[in-house]
Amino acid sequence: MSLEIKDLNVIYQDGIHCVQALEDVSLTVAPGKCLALVGESGSGKTTVAKACMGLLPSNAARQGQIKLDRQRIDQLGESLLNEIRWERIGMVFQHGAANLNPVHQIINQVAEPLIQHRSLSRREAHALAGEALVQMGLKEGYHSRYPHQLSGGEAQRALLAMAMILDPELIILDEPTSALDALSKSFVTGSINRAKERGKAILLITHDLELVVHVAETVAFLYLGQIMETMPARDIFTQPLHPYTLALGRSYPAMNTTRDLGGIRGDAFYRFVHQHGHNDEAGYRHSHIQVPLSSHKDGHAPPTGCLFQNRCTQTIERCRTEKVDLEAIGDHTVRCIRHGIANLLELKGVSKKYENTVAINAMDLTIKCGEVFCLVGETGSGKTTLAMIAAGVIKPESGSRVFDGRDMDEWMHKGYPSLATQVGVIYQNPAESVSHRFSVFDIVAEALKIHGLSQSREEMHTRVTKALADVHLSTDPAFLGRYAHELNMGAIQRVCLARALVLGPSFLVADEPTSSLDPSVQAKVLKLLLDLQIEMGLTMFFVTHDIGLARKIGDRIGVMLSGRLVETGPAHLILSSPYHRYTQLLIDSVSGISHGSFQPGSDPVEPGGCPFATRCPRATDLCRLTNPQLLERDHRQVACHFPLTSRHPG
Amino acid sequence: MISNLRRSVPSRLGLVITFGLAALAMIYLSYSLPRLLPGDFVTTMYSSSNVTLTAEQEAALRAYYTEEPGFGHYLVKLFRLDWGFSYAFLTPISTLFFSALPWTLLLLGTANVISMIIGFVSGVEAAWRPNSRLEKGMVGGMTIIEGIPEISTGVILLVVFALKLQWFPAAGGETAYAELSLYAWFADVGHHLALPLATLVLAYFPGNFLLTRNSMMMVIKAPFVTTARAKGLCARRVRYGHAARNALLPLVTRFGLRLAFMVTGALVVETIFSYPGLGTVLFNAIQVRDVPVIQAIVLVSSLMVLMIILGLEVVYRMIDPRIANAH
Numbered sequence: 001m002s003l004e005i006k007d008l009n010v011i012y013q014d015g016i017h018c019v020q021a022l023e024d025v026s027l028t029v030a031p032g033k034c035l036a037l038v039g040e041s042g043s044g045k046t047t048v049a050k051a052c053m054g055l056l057p058s059n060a061a062r063q064g065q066i067k068l069d070r071q072r073i074d075q076l077g078e079s080l081l082n083e084i085r086w087e088r089i090g091m092v093f094q095h096g097a098a099n100l101n102p103v104h105q106i107i108n109q110v111a112e113p114l115i116q117h118r119s120l121s122r123r124e125a126h127a128l129a130g131e132a133l134v135q136m137g138l139k140e141g142y143h144s145r146y147p148h149q150l151s152g153g154e155a156q157r158a159l160l161a162m163a164m165i166l167d168p169e170l171i172i173l174d175e176p177t178s179a180l181d182a183l184s185k186s187f188v189t190g191s192i193n194r195a196k197e198r199g200k201a202i203l204l205i206t207h208d209l210e211l212v213v214h215v216a217e218t219v220a221f222l223y224l225g226q227i228m229e230t231m232p233a234r235d236i237f238t239q240p241l242h243p244y245t246l247a248l249g250r251s252y253p254a255m256n257t258t259r260d261l262g263g264i265r266g267d268a269f270y271r272f273v274h275q276h277g278h279n280d281e282a283g284y285r286h287s288h289i290q291v292p293l294s295s296h297k298d299g300h301a302p303p304t305g306c307l308f309q310n311r312c313t314q315t316i317e318r319c320r321t322e323k324v325d326l327e328a329i330g331d332h333t334v335r336c337i338r339h340g341i342a343n344l345l346e347l348k349g350v351s352k353k354y355e356n357t358v359a360i361n362a363m364d365l366t367i368k369c370g371e372v373f374c375l376v377g378e379t380g381s382g383k384t385t386l387a388m389i390a391a392g393v394i395k396p397e398s399g400s401r402v403f404d405g406r407d408m409d410e411w412m413h414k415g416y417p418s419l420a421t422q423v424g425v426i427y428q429n430p431a432e433s434v435s436h437r438f439s440v441f442d443i444v445a446e447a448l449k450i451h452g453l454s455q456s457r458e459e460m461h462t463r464v465t466k467a468l469a470d471v472h473l474s475t476d477p478a479f480l481g482r483y484a485h486e487l488n489m490g491a492i493q494r495v496c497l498a499r500a501l502v503l504g505p506s507f508l509v510a511d512e513p514t515s516s517l518d519p520s521v522q523a524k525v526l527k528l529l530l531d532l533q534i535e536m537g538l539t540m541f542f543v544t545h546d547i548g549l550a551r552k553i554g555d556r557i558g559v560m561l562s563g564r565l566v567e568t569g570p571a572h573l574i575l576s577s578p579y580h581r582y583t584q585l586l587i588d589s590v591s592g593i594s595h596g597s598f599q600p601g602s603d604p605v606e607p608g609g610c611p612f613a614t615r616c617p618r619a620t621d622l623c624r625l626t627n628p629q630l631l632e633r634d635h636r637q638v639a640c641h642f643p644l645t646s647r648h649p650g
Numbered sequence: 651m652i653s654n655l656r657r658s659v660p661s662r663l664g665l666v667i668t669f670g671l672a673a674l675a676m677i678y679l680s681y682s683l684p685r686l687l688p689g690d691f692v693t694t695m696y697s698s699s700n701v702t703l704t705a706e707q708e709a710a711l712r713a714y715y716t717e718e719p720g721f722g723h724y725l726v727k728l729f730r731l732d733w734g735f736s737y738a739f740l741t742p743i744s745t746l747f748f749s750a751l752p753w754t755l756l757l758l759g760t761a762n763v764i765s766m767i768i769g770f771v772s773g774v775e776a777a778w779r780p781n782s783r784l785e786k787g788m789v790g791g792m793t794i795i796e797g798i799p800e801i802s803t804g805v806i807l808l809v810v811f812a813l814k815l816q817w818f819p820a821a822g823g824e825t826a827y828a829e830l831s832l833y834a835w836f837a838d839v840g841h842h843l844a845l846p847l848a849t850l851v852l853a854y855f856p857g858n859f860l861l862t863r864n865s866m867m868m869v870i871k872a873p874f875v876t877t878a879r880a881k882g883l884c885a886r887r888v889r890y891g892h893a894a895r896n897a898l899l900p901l902v903t904r905f906g907l908r909l910a911f912m913v914t915g916a917l918v919v920e921t922i923f924s925y926p927g928l929g930t931v932l933f934n935a936i937q938v939r940d941v942p943v944i945q946a947i948v949l950v951s952s953l954m955v956l957m958i959i960l961g962l963e964v965v966y967r968m969i970d971p972r973i974a975n976a977h
Contacts, residue, residue: 099873
């Protein structure tokens, strides 16, 4: 028994408005498997479930097919539907206890389908219902209770017992764990897994990503009625391909992710559509749906193009004009014109030498749109140099840089200003990065003047005050006229931030932006930085020596050692189980675990050897002689002959 | 369960005390209020008759009829179930009362039950089809009928069906002095009942309809109704077993209060159709300032309100288990 939904479109007609709830949704749920539907509220998850049950309200117009075991069920009449409902498709609706009738005892409600569908006597039905409730951990004494006498978790278990009472082949669970405590949640998780083992097909609707990882095989992400991405559930946190998926993962308080919660910028809107329908003999249910034009309530939203464009971190011109279809990438399918999360910056084989000192060895680095990449490492490891190369401030001696799909050096050559508006830089040591002859206004307005972006003095003033207000600084004239030395460090750092953001860049390079600040000011500035990153959809390259800080703000971490990247990957993976001994050392030092007296900074014993060999307790001759390559391992890259997970030969 | 009992003992005691005090207050009001009526029995009785009273006679009569027994005396008589004599009819009030009561019960009981059933079913069915032509039409129509006072419906029905068409008798509860078999007597009573009953049903049921429909509109949006539908239950079970069951409470309240006002409620209709019920008795008693009769009827009807409210408490708990656990 499998459920197959094909090209499902649902439009709610509300007076003259029509709201597009679902557009071309195709899903398959196989027996013994669980498909999860995830998305923000209002994305149409529950509409899918209601469509399967034939419970769409009368103002819903629907197109497409819903098949249960290759038999269409979307055009059945009410009496045929009643034979399928609960008998073949069981469902737990959202809002828990509100789904239990307050004036009937729970055992009556659980037994009711048995009486209706199986024509059992009241006694037999009660006996079976009692058994089902006991299986769900509700003891005899609870059976004659009324819903208001149950706790949220007990009510949820009663609902589960009710949904499975007729042993349906397909079970739809709509938010089964929202509002449940952790233990009740794990009970529900167990029940779902047991049902799967018995060969039930399960359609799980939730925004609980952790639950999805634990019970589902496949997950589909819905946004405003469109499927944005489908993927194997285990990849949610490690390999999102769509910016929406990445942002959802970042918004979920998972136990193993470390970054502070970030939302998705902006708000979703209702998709009002123009419907040119003509009623056929079967009524408006089959009326023809044309041109799914989306438009915002206030008329701001896009008439064409991708639905996510205004909230995305990698919107380009084509996103606003072209229609996007789902395409398969590996075992994912993604609805993105840029084929998933794009690379904002690609460094290939860049290197830099200062006289005799090699600052950066030929190395590759990719920064993705919308992510916060944290570069950590000991002093002198080349962090700042790499950051400045990435920002286009320093020219590398060799290698290529590609920014937003264009060669950076060529771009600089042709028209540096247009690149410079895309990249904002916050330099190390804020007090020295501003001229002491400039007032606050001048500091922020300088970039606008250089790029000639403001026509009039008033416009410039507006943009400067807006930039200052964005970083929570005062905008009154007295403050604008102050000089940097009159300000405290926190304020100077914010002025630098305002200066970096005033041109509206897409890429922000921040080199130790908070190292000169005390913890309370640092906390404020970082919080501000992260809020702005979300709100403006920035991609951030964040250099810090503070691995604790990187843990709080980074999506990905890169660890630098002697001009090389020795480990990169998702922040939570690297920090919870580093593969490189050097990373382990950095983490341990922050945690106060001592490993004897390590000298900061070192040179390789042999020019070709691993730079960490002299300090590494596991170093072998191999390490001293050959420098390990940066290799892909378990969603991360690590340059070590003997990564910490593998068995050491010695 | 134990905690339930523990909680309910003091709360029940409180209930008894509250209701006892309320009953006492009502007894006092039934004693004092009718006395505040302007005019007196002597004036109304003899001003319209041919008998001319001398000044002494009038003074003596007036002294007799306005004698103040005192509230204590009134209470004592009440507990002895001695209701006294009617001034006008010179019969014990209990005889007067109990001969009229069955007619009132018949008329109002039937009217209330019928209007409740019709109102409930039509309200449920209308609410189940929101925004349909049927529902819109019914709500409009019922609102209009609700606005017509029973005095005009009564008169119109009387004129059309009793006087013009002569399908139904215009007055009385049964044909006077007729010797009828039991079956024929039932038919006769029903025949007499038809018009006043129709008037009352028309007066009561639009309110029931509107109330049911409104509370149903709230209930049909509730998640448990959707769940009931999803369970594949038959339409009637979803509509009545799940939805309407939850919309019943306001209607029961209304029904109870209607019952409470049963004794006096039909005053207008009983008068129009000269129906031999308590309403007519009360109307006549007020006209001639027959204070003991007024007192008795006021007392009985107010005590009935109390008793029915008490009864409703019990019924509520049966209909909605949440009330039993409410603090």
